[in-house]
Amino acid sequence: MLAYLGRRLLQSVFVLLGVSVIVFGLLHLTGDPTRLLLPLEAREEDVRQLRALLGLDDPLWMQYARFLSRAVRGDFGLSFKHQVPALTLIAQTLPATLQLTAAGLALALLVAVPAGILAALRRNSLLDAICSVGVLIGQAMPVYWLGLLLIMVFAVGLGWFPAAGRDGLSSLVLPATALGAFSMARIARMARSGMLEVLAQDYVRTARAAGVRAFVVTYKYALKNAAIPLVTIVGLEFGILLGGAVITETIFAWPGVGRLAVDAIFSRDYPLVQAIVAMLATLFVLINLVMDLIYTYLDPRIVFVRRAR
């Protein structure tokens, strides 16, 4: 168990190193970053000055080493546009994003898990059919379109919720719904197929044959085992939601990291873009690490299976 934990930690460090290479490369993509950083009409002299200032004349590996050693300490430099440390801006906007993501995920789980399980228990019923149509539509609906439709119907048309901004719980409803819909569909599908799989297992049949009450079999034996794969899904889903938050926040003018990122990209604020990509990736890696550990706790067999590979 301890060895597994150690290896898993090492893997995460490796992944974060990889992320840092890509984030570093992002700035050097066009060859000469000064061209990205300075306005097009910049004088030759300014370009030379900035090159010297940023140490761009050093060998690439040296620049990377410098970038990494700063990044590890959370120093991504000043945002060009806002002239404050990039990390400060992220710290200011991250709570809004986490709130939105958590709300989207909670909504998805609250609807999808019961729906998927009920659909599995009453297979081929009307409820199952409604669920599966909902899943199909949910998986085909792009978040940006759903967002626009929600605004059109519930903000502009009915006036129930605000169309934009972050002001109390009512402003959270539409963005969280738009963001969570896709995950809701995926989770419902997983929950249904997971539950069906467990219900077909021998121990469920045995328990039934032995006269254990149906209620106990379903909600105690089957549900517990069907829940295991859902734990990993939640980790991955959280990453997908963080990505989806970029678009959702843009549509609903939600003051989070995603909107900050889009804004930073369009204003060529590269230090800020680098910092945001790095922070979101780190967050994703950490969440999945934690989820993996929970998973291992729930299902100790996994350690041995992975060791055998």
Add this chain to the structure above:
Amino acid sequence: MSESASATAVTALEAPARLARRRPSFRAVFGLTVLLIMSGAAVLAPQIAPWDPARQMLMKRLRPPAWEARGLREHPLGTDHLGRDILSRIVHGGRISLGVGLSAVTLSALIGVSLGLLAGFHGGRTDAVVMRVADVFLAIPYILLAMGVVFALGPSLLNVILVMAVTRWVQFARIVRADVLSIREREFVSGARARGNRSLRLLLRHVLPNALTPIIVVATLELAFMIIYESALSFLGLGVQPPTPTWGWMLADGRNYLATAWWLATFPGLAIMLTVLAVNLLGDWLRDTLDPRLKV
């Protein structure tokens, strides 16, 4: 991914027969029909679109669909804020959505399958490196990476396709690797090896064909994803640039008229959803028929 998946999967050679034997479900037929209509319309767009998609008719700005009071019969789905015909723009936009989607899937399959074959077949250090790189790409929010890259390199058709492919190869690599891990232990592989086949030939002639069905299924489901992805980039202003009509761009236009002209943001979105739904239905059917144990 369960490594025993290939036990019940069919090989590429049996696939056509299996598909022909099994009666397609209503869902599959529906998906295929919608997809054929959509791609037919996209291919024939210059011939069948009633108007030039870029033609602005300022006298007929923001006309609603034909069935509404102010609608015009010659513009069945209405016109946008510049008086362009929405139906024609949707028909033409399909060329970008489907074209970019298909190209991006092909390219990302090429990258992912090659790396997956390599990782699964060679194992050891190669495997470890490829899979860790895959983890890196999973961890980075792909839409931000894509936006950053496209913005730095310029939003050309090629750049958009490249970025989409490079950020999505992981799906293919993982599924192929898992499959190859079990295929390489089978007798016919060691047999072929014993006959003196070299690695590359062994991979292409013996291993790859046996891993083909999950690749086809993943490719179909990824196509659906790529269509949404392309429109997302367009919507954010970083896809293929105007005047080429794209569904995502049309939605972005419609965003400013949510209160006054609902049809601007409704029909392009409907086109995206129907296409994605159709591709997904087809993908589900392929999976259930060819490789029922595949969990993608």
